[in-house]
Amino acid sequence: MSHIARSSLLIAFFFGIDKVLGLARQMLVARQFGLSYDIDVFNVANNIPDLLSSLISGGALGVALLPVLSEYMQKNGRGSAWDLFSRILNLAFMATAALALVIALFAPSIVNIIAPGFPAEQKALATELMRLDLVAILIFSISGLVMAGLQSNQHFLLPALAPGLYNIGQIFGLLILVPAAGSRLGPLTLPGFGFGIHGLVYGVILGALLHLAIQVPGLARYHFHWAPAINLRHPGVRQVL
Template sequence: MAQSDSSRPEQPAAPRPGLLRSSSLVGMMTLFSRVLGLVRDMVIARYFGAGAGADAFFVAFKIPNFLRRLFAEGAFNQAFVPVLSEYRHKHGHDAVRGLVNAVAGSLGFVLLLITVLAVMGSPLITAVFAPGFIDDPIRFGLASDMLRLTFPYLLLISLTAFAGSILNSYDRFAIPAFTPVLLNLSLIAAALFLTPLMSQPIMALAWGVLLAGLLQLFFQLPFLMKLGLLPRPRVDYRHEGVSRILKLMAPALFGVSVSQINLLLDTVLASFLPTGSVSWLYYSDRLAELPLGVFGVAIATVILPNLSRSHASRSPEHFARTLDWAVRMVLLVAVPAGVALVLLAEPLLATLFHYGEVTARDIGMSAQSLRAYSIGLVAFMLIKVLAPGFFARQDTRTPVKIGIIAMVANMVMNLALILPLAHAGLALATALSAWLNAFLLWRGLRKDGAYQFTPGWGRFLLQLCAANILMAGFILWYNAGANWLDAMATERIQDMAILVVGGVLVYGTTLGVGGVRLRHFRGH
């Protein structure tokens, strides 16, 4: 008897888009979201500055956001996508649908339980994540109250990330990449329109987070319906796919999310520092995460399904070429971004945030931590593309060992650097531990034979160095003697536009003259 269509392994209906094209699509959508995110942060800074209310909100928002990155976009995504790709390759649509239903029910039940417990115990969670707030009744009370509204975001955004993982596995990259725009729009609207209605104005932002979670989840459901994969949740921990995902998730919690744990440790220690330290770290981290979110996450999002398919189809050469392409793309973007952020820390922060309640001291303090974070930008992005090289092969033990080493190193450096450098020491420790993490991941992939250099690396590095040196020279020349803090807003925006556009042109032109062409990075 002929095998039914629903039980046959799926075959692609059309050629898959190239890696560069897919990464560009995700990058453009993410760039739009990140630009709106900067607008969001500018609005928050203008209304609330870097005071007690802002510190409390950033802690209340960071807790579910950290857990979301840890469980949903981090460990869960890295465990779920390879298993889903294998089901698509070896089984039929009915089996995929059964996996989706079982994962939706099992994941949703755990998240619901965690959310209920967290809402009931919000003061205890605040004390754990921000112990420095305990002796400050205003910040502690505000953070605890806001956490009751922001923590359900974990449930909603984790299910959103689950839906996005399915769409990404079917090469529907645009929808998940666009979804974060709704968070930024919600927070901007809450700050502008809900703030005047609240007895505690900062509470408007917590309501904005809750609304954003609902909007993001329901936005993606129609697209799952088109794929015939709208979940009908069913709690089934005995399902073969769910069992494998759980086994892969446990160690992956550390392996993929070390940088997030390190950032959270920064927040915990910063809560003991002077008022404003949490906000200074937040504003600087947001700028450092702009290139990371736009390009690093875009490349990682695209290569994970690609690597998973290569592993499932036993194509080690394609696997190694994909990783090498990703590393080159990261260096092409991360090196100039890191150089620019170090050189333009104060100008960028002044242009974006030096309005309303944000003082010149806030800009100077944020610039210190931004420079420190920028030192690790290349490493942060390399981690994003090297970790999938292990998870696509369903190897979660190696990254967890590396993650623990990097996390312990970060804790030691935090304690060593916090006294002489305060909040900037926390950022520098995070950057240095990221470099250790990236190096150990790269060495592990090389040792396994999963990563191999393709021809042309020597010339590429020379081209990259020349382009960055000339770009840095242009920035230093144009920025010499500028006074960004006293300049008018229009002058700051104009000069920053010239620096950004001019820097990009110098960098791109130098690469072009040196022989770098777009076709070299199209992927396969």
């Protein structure tokens, strides 16, 4: 079996696992919160950070980076490709941090626009959760691009595992951080920390950390060296943007 065929099967397998974990997460959300106001507040709080993540980290920018990085890898070698990767990574993190700061400062106004019918208490909670969600987005501004970096090296295993671990972080939050009382999972008795809807956001942050952490060994394997530079005039940076 060719390398491409093996990689395709691997991606398909872990894509299926991720979908199963995503379904389990949705079932746990329904069990823990049902149709409560808490989950409505969470969804409102997650709207803008999720959009930011889609645009900057694992979404549009990651898609634009991959072919350019692969081209640099083939023509100029791994060192040159990692140098370009560092510049894009630094730029993406700084842009995400700047936008996250703006969102954090104007979170109350954003919530008012998205959910004008919420009572004051729910608006305050949505504002708090939105600011917490931005921590995960900062992590994804790195992790989403690391996926492209590893894929440009024809390494697909760890990027394929990462989305499932993101779901596992959220499942951990739903099973352990959200409930006030312990719950049973088969023969196991799980503790409950009683964070409520905050526990779901903590699970999102944990999932983002796992999404990044599982890919770090791949960076080490391919001798990634971070360069503290941006340089918008770099031809590769301009090509990606």
